[in-house]
Amino acid sequence: MTTPEPQPVYLGGPRFQTDPAELYREMRRDHGAVAPVVLDGDVPAWLVLGYRELHQVTSDPALFSRDSDLWNQWDNIPADWPLLPMIGRKQPSILYTVGARHGERAAMISEALESVDPFELKGYAEQIADELIDALCGKGACDLIAQYAMLLPLRVLARIYGFADAQGPGLVSAMNDMINGREGALEGQRHLGGSMFALLAAKQAAPGPDVVSHMLANRAGFTLEEVAQDLMVMMAAGHQPTADWIGNSLRLMLTDDRFAASLAGGRHSVGEAMNEVLWEDTPTQNVAGRWTSRDTKLGGRHIAAGDLVLLGLAAANSDPHVRADTGALTGGNNAFFSFGHGEHRCPFPAQEVAEVIARTGIEVLLDRLPDVDLAVPAHALSRRPSPWLRGLTELPVTYTPTPALGATR
Structure with a gap:
């Protein structure tokens, strides 16, 4: 009697909040390095769990393309599908551009981000972090x-891009709705798009020393629509994963005995915790997507032309074929997939901006509130209901109330 093939796994539900690492282990056990999954609405896809297989997919953009027009499921996708902002029909952004044109757009984005002075960036992050802590430090919790x-x-990114600080709360809400892929996702996308076009119009009329003005001055034949779409990608990819990087790193430092001893005084331990999170609790769990340009084999699976292939970054990071030491400190090892891989990986200048913001935010917090402690049991902490990004819904803490810096200046 033959054993029935395990059923595809629904890419959603509470286990992505409670214990995704165990879920990925089960999927690898039942399906191997490439697992069949279904998305909202019973839409089929493949999730790449294996480190080597993920490297293969991201290293072959011709076979595993970013061109979503290849998708063989478009006839089954309703116009109001909540995942359209994440896995949408091809838009004029860098996410869906392939070949030489993609390289040109990536270069434009990298040059614009490289125009940001790293010392000014750190200064902005310190200033805004101090302002945020000034509003909290006297409360004790x-x-x-x-x-x-x-x-x-977002406030730091808004500053270097050219947004007004007052626009921050609305942008945060819009991006969270869009990224979570639930109700409100399409409205969040519209709000973000409208904000970007308004910013572009303002900077065309009055350029400044900011990323957006730099992109407008060096857009190499790209339309305003293309620049707006790239800015939406940059803002969404730069804000939420960085916020989750901060939150996940602080959770680790507040709950793991390996970091607790140096919590108040060890800046070196901040870097270790941040690197550990990129391996074990990466903010970007899964990424959509790639579409196969022809029939192929991957991880022993037959992948038909036009199938959707999802990148399982968190699962690949913990692949036992390459990670025999899971649970040990990762030190300076940065061979993780947390920023992607290949020509569509997160640009290096964007990674550097995210690291400066996250590290500065953590260090300023620990300097200002040195006795910060978790206010609830660690097991009571919960995650957002998203299979894409992994972040906490809240991180309640207590600390000794201190006066605001603004009050002592």
Whole structure:
């Protein structure tokens, strides 16, 4: 009697909040390095769990293309599908551009981000972090996610891109709705798009020393629509994963004995915790997507032309074929997939901006609130209901109330 083939796994549900690492282990056990999954609406796809297989997919953009027009499921996708902002029909952004044109767009984005002075960036992050902590430090308790981590990256990015600080809260809400892929996702996408076009119009009329003005001055024949779409990608990819990087790193430092001893004084331990998170608790769990340009084999699976292939970054990071030491400190090892791989990986200047914001945010917080401690049992912490990004819903802490810096200046 033959054993029935395990059923495809629904890419959603509470286990992505509670214990995704165990879920990925089960999927690898039942399906191997490439697992069949279904998305909302019973839409089929493949999730790449294996480190080597993920390297193969991201190293072959001709076979595993970013061209979503190849998708063989478009006839089954309703116009109001909540995942359209994440896995949408091809838009004029860098995400869906292939070949030489993609290289030109990536170069434009990298040059614009390289125009940001790293010392000014760190100064902005320190200033905004201090302002946020000034609003919290006298209370003795707060939620570090809603009142700190979710605000800091966007406010810094808004500053270097050219947005007004007052636009931050609306942008945070819009991007969260869009990325979570639930109700409100399409409205969030519209809000973000409208904000970008308004910013472009303002900077065309009055350029400044900011990333957006730099892109407009050096857009190499790209239309305003293309520049707006790339800015939406940059803002979404730069804000939420960085906020989750801060939150996940602080959770690790507040709950793991390996970091607790140096919590108040060890800046070196901040870097170790941040690197550990990129391996074991990466903010970007899964990424959509790639579409096969022809029939192929991957991880022993037959992948038909036009199939959707999802990148399982978190699962690949913990692949036992390459990670025999899971649970040990990762040190300076940065061979993780947390920023992607290949020509569509996160540009290096964007990675550097995210690291400066996250590390500065953590260091300033620990300097200002040195006795910060978790206010609830570690097991009571919960995650957002998203299979794409992994972040805490809240991180309640207590600390000794201190005066605001603004009050002592």
